[in-house]
Amino acid sequence: MTTDAERPLLRVRDLKTHFTLKAGGLFSGTRKVLKAVDGVSFDLAPGEVLGIVGESGCGKSTVGRTLTRLEDATGGTAEFDGQEMLSLSKADFRPLRREIQMIFQDPFASLNPRLTIEQTLSEPVRIHGLETTREAIRERIARTLTQVGLDPKVMSRHPHEFSGGQRQRIGIARVMIVEPKLVIADEAVSALDVSIQAQVLNLIKDLQTESGISMLFISHDLGVVRHICDRVAVMYLGRIVETAPRATLFSAPSHPYTKLLLASIPRIRPGRVAAEDRGEPASAAAPPPGCPFHPRCGLATDICRSERPLPVDLGNGQFSACHHAGNQQGEAA
């Protein structure tokens, strides 16, 4: 783990992001701590696409927002290219903003309605000093717009003149224009029409392959994740419960929660019975003791109710945070 080729681009260890919730009156309010992200660790190799999946509220988006410093981390470390970045001051982090970019979920909310596309796209170029003259900036914008499949002529328009898919392409252009090393895509296609999803997804995949960027692909949609990711991490209540290469995760999931997720993918198959689910995830403000998944788990035993499981190495890059991992491989989900 010393040479540049082997060193992960992003190395996250025990990342914690907690939010303080205030409830009650002006003076006598009670404070609750919501542990949105509670001890997440993973590595991301250069050029790799890591998917983070989980139900809504599991903290997957918060992981992305913390790594872009939109939220403050409560604890843990994140090394980007060998440099610890969570403890940097906002000013010292600024140069890294060029390297770490984010694609947002809602293309209707992520573009300033008052700015033209040119104004929006020129901002990062100017801030990071990538081009100096007005002509060079315009040329770079035109090039990037072509790259994402838009006509460079559209740069004088405002966001309301575009469709959702086109807007998301503009959002992708804003990311690609600074040539980042790491892109965090937070539900990048889930707000789009299904027919448009595939186009935008292919665009993201193509751009990623061409430029060799590392990507953190956050999604609740396993089908989308299967299409684009090299490796997948499954999150539940602020923790990663299973990490595995894509093929392994979909063919031989280990963690009961992963199995539940896979069984929940809607399929058209006559006579198929929907997956059995024992209720909803517990609140991240009051997680159950032991394994957070035990109230919903069919395999739960006494140890699950008292002790928090640690990730177990199952070989071939598969890790599962389950007390029963490894000794129940053959069981059907």
Added chain:
Amino acid sequence: MTPNATVQWFATGRRIFRGRWLATLGLAWLVLVVLAAVFAPLIVPYDPLEIDPVARLTEPGAAHFFGTDHFGRDTFSRSIYGARMAIVIGLGSVVVALLVGGLTGMISAYFTRLGAFLMRVVDVLMAFPALLLALVLMTILERSVMNTVLVIGIVYATTTARILFGMTLKLKNEVFIDAAVCSGAGHASVLFRHILPNLISPLLVQASFIFAFAQLQAAALDFLGLGLPPEVPSWGNMLSESRIYVTRAPWLLLFPGALIILSVFSMNLVGDALRDSIDPRFKNDIKGV
């Protein structure tokens, strides 16, 4: 302005005022007032400060359209110059209120810790009735055009701060602000490049109302002898000076009073039209108003 921009400007104007004949009339009146203010020296038959003891308290007639006051000064000429003061006071107060109040509101919403303090100051100022606050400040300061503008501006800066505080609070949580931060935008860029342009519409509406209210405040201050210096021909001062002659020369009250009422009413009508075109929630049930 390019021809294209001019066309667009007219189109927007037509959209705002179409079907609102009262607001259109108000706008027409305001245009008249502005023209009178700009071309005052060309319009007036007499110097507004010229004293003519022989002609004092002359009734309105061919020589003096609006009559003369107790110094024999021509009321019509003074009224036209009064339009100048009205515009100066209105614009000045708007600039002060929007600058001071707008910045306070935006900065308070953006930097929450500083805002918690700043907005309490605003709350304290808002606890005083507008006129009382203006009176207190004017008693401390000297009577001058500048100070009147400052005081009225500060009084209306409080409401502006409140409104912009709320709107900025909402705007700063928009996803496009997060996106701007990810692009590397700093505080100043986020505030003035991303938040401010989204506040232009409410600022415009706010400006139109402050302009109108400033007229009333200025007139009230003048009337109480705390506004503009007495020799300045303003509608409020004219009212103030003429009140002891109200039985002998009622025209001295009638003309400046009517001018104040018409102008403030017009400004409010235009302000309403602007607000309705921007915020459909307030749309009037009464057609044409």
